[in-house]
Amino acid sequence: MxxxxxxxxxxxxxxxxxxxxxxxxxxxxxxxxxxxxxxxxxxxxxxxxVLHFKNLLQTTEKDNLSVGDYVKKMKEIAEKLSASGMVIADEDLLQYVLDRLGPEFDAMVVNLTSRIGSKFDSFRLQEAQFLLQKYEIRLEKFNAIDLYNYSAHIASTGTLNSSHGSTSDINRVSKPEVEGSQSD
CATH class of the missing domain: 1.20.5 (Single alpha-helices involved in coiled-coils or other helix-helix interfaces)
Incomplete structure (x- = not known):
């Protein structure tokens, strides 16, 4: 048998x-x-x-993705990791997301990181995503205003401010020298 x-x-x-x-x-x-x-x-x-997906969680950056697309991508990696036998807690996934957002989000990262694990003010990834998306919209709005103001400045003054504090005339055109116009 x-x-x-x-x-x-x-x-x-x-x-x-x-x-x-x-x-x-x-x-x-x-x-x-x-x-x-x-x-x-x-x-x-x-x-x-498991090692591959953990590495992706640790190294995937936001780059040019929107906050929504970036969080979605990170959630997909976490789900693949979970399917491989290692479940990532929501709080840990949030930390991975915050770690790779980029310097323009530093103010939000500091704020949200200080709240992670707080027994008085805890929140979930979904709430953090909402706050990050709201912040991203504000950044886009102010970047658009800055670009508009900068363009208006150039149009009205005809000068471009360089990063070194000097100005250059954008209307200045170098004229070719004409032969015989120099005095002897």
Whole structure:
């Protein structure tokens, strides 16, 4: 009876695996010998996936994404990590998000980071995302106003302020020298 059950298990395992896995079990004679190489291979692959997704959480930056798209991307990575066997707490995911936002969000990061883990003022990733998106809209609004004011300044004065404090006339055109116009 035991040998028949063992043969059934081996057959079931062989039918259940992909062709690429046959090399790991081709010389196995019983279910135990078949199971352990498969288990070791899947554990190795699972650990590699976990390390890969943890690395993505730690290194993915906002760059040119909107806050909404960036948080969505980070949530997707966290879900893949969870599917690989490692669940990321909402608070930890929030910290990963805040760590890679960029310097223009430093004021919000300091504010939100000081509130993480507070037993008096705790909040979730969804609430932080709302606040970050609201802040992003304000940044865009003020950047647009600054650009408008800067353009208006150039149009009205005809000068461009450089970062060194000097001005250059944008209307100045160098005139080619005409031969014979120099005095001898």
């Amino acid at each position: 035991w040998k028949r059950t063992d043969k059934f298990l081996v057959s079931w395992l062989l039918v259940s695996i992909s062709e690429s896995m046959f090399g790991f079990v081709s010389k196995c004679r019983n279910s135990t010998e078949t199971w352990f190489p498969l288990e070791n291979e899947f554990i190795t692959n699972s650990k590699a996936r």
